[in-house]
Amino acid sequence: MRLGAFIAPPLLALAFAAPAAGAAADARIAALQVALRANGVYDGAVDGLSGPQTEHAVRAVQVRAKIMVDGVVGSETRKALGKLGRPGLGTRTLEIGMQGWDVASLQFRLALRGFPSGTFDGDFGAHTDAAVRRFQEWVGLEQDGVAGPATTRALARPPATSPVRLSPPLYVPYTDVFGPRGSRMHTGIDFPAPTGTPVLAARAGVVTVTRWLDGYGNTVALKHKLGASSVYAHLSAILVKPGEHVAVGHPIGRVGATGIATGPHLHFELRVRGAAVDPLSVFR
Ligand SMILES: [Zn+2]
Structure with a gap:
């Protein structure tokens, strides 16, 4: 082009x-x-x-x-x-x-x-x-x-990059990635998996969100260091409480299709001081 x-x-x-x-x-x-x-x-x-x-x-x-x-x-x-x-x-x-x-x-x-x-x-x-x-x-x-x-x-400047590395929240292949999708932006990565599959904390952090969000359904968010946070959406179950400290790999919820989802999958986001960042490059 x-x-x-x-x-x-x-x-x-x-x-x-x-x-x-x-x-x-x-x-x-x-x-x-x-x-x-x-x-x-x-x-x-x-x-x-x-x-x-x-x-x-x-x-x-x-x-x-x-x-x-x-x-x-x-x-x-x-x-x-x-x-x-x-x-x-x-x-x-x-x-x-x-x-x-x-x-x-x-x-x-x-x-x-x-x-x-x-x-x-x-x-x-x-x-x-x-x-x-x-x-x-x-x-x-x-x-x-x-x-x-x-x-x-x-x-015109380049987009934000992550100051931290992450572990995958699910050890399954991802489908949709961070980028435009249809006539909107897809701000994370999708991991399809059967309902009930445990979702793992991508990094040690503190639980900040455990509630229903429009579109996202049952959602957990974790705050990490250096302004980074991770978001886990469409969960069928939430396994943590606000304020709880979790280690990397700790189960924070279970895969579901709550909110706007065509089938059971985890919608995973990485945010840096509120900006959605492409998580793909930061998985270890
Ligand atoms: Zn998604």
Whole structure:
């Protein structure tokens, strides 16, 4: 995939090819996918990776708008995409109530840095406002919920990494990983296992959460050192109490399908001062 400036920012030229293995998600492609979805020509994932389905959708918009059908996302195509086709991120200050390509790009960047706001939809609502404020706190900016140049610059930095190593909470193969899934962000790793399978503490820590959370169902969270915490969701049973100190490998609950889950599995998250971090690289 080649992606570069076309004429001048915020215009965008996209040349489509099969993404290379491990290709990094691009927030501009994600914003394009959000706009294509809103135009009813794309029902694929908002994953920031270009591919045949995204290209096909671009051509569909071009056919409908009676402009040159070349699959290139230039100014005419951006215009044809309507209110989510423009403007590019960084061309205006964003706040609650606004809509656009830049809002979708903001939502995607926030999510990949561990501050998801729900569905990627290009609509700056209360969830996006909350995510911006959490991110601003995380990077030490004033928490005003307004995404201006300082917030945009901070979003360009690499995501947080974990200061600690972890042991697997279950010794089974994982399925879904940390990253975009459908039109939302998946902020952890899924380990499918039979209901009742013991879930193990990924590191020594103190129990901070043992309750039902929306979507997560029965949830346990452990606080570790250096601002790290681990989260265990969809449990069928909780085996620890708040304030309890647990050793690594201690059973903290049992696998279940509580909350929003299509089948029994553990949804596991690593958080660093509140930011969701990809746990995959920190397992010993
Ligand atoms: Zn999950």
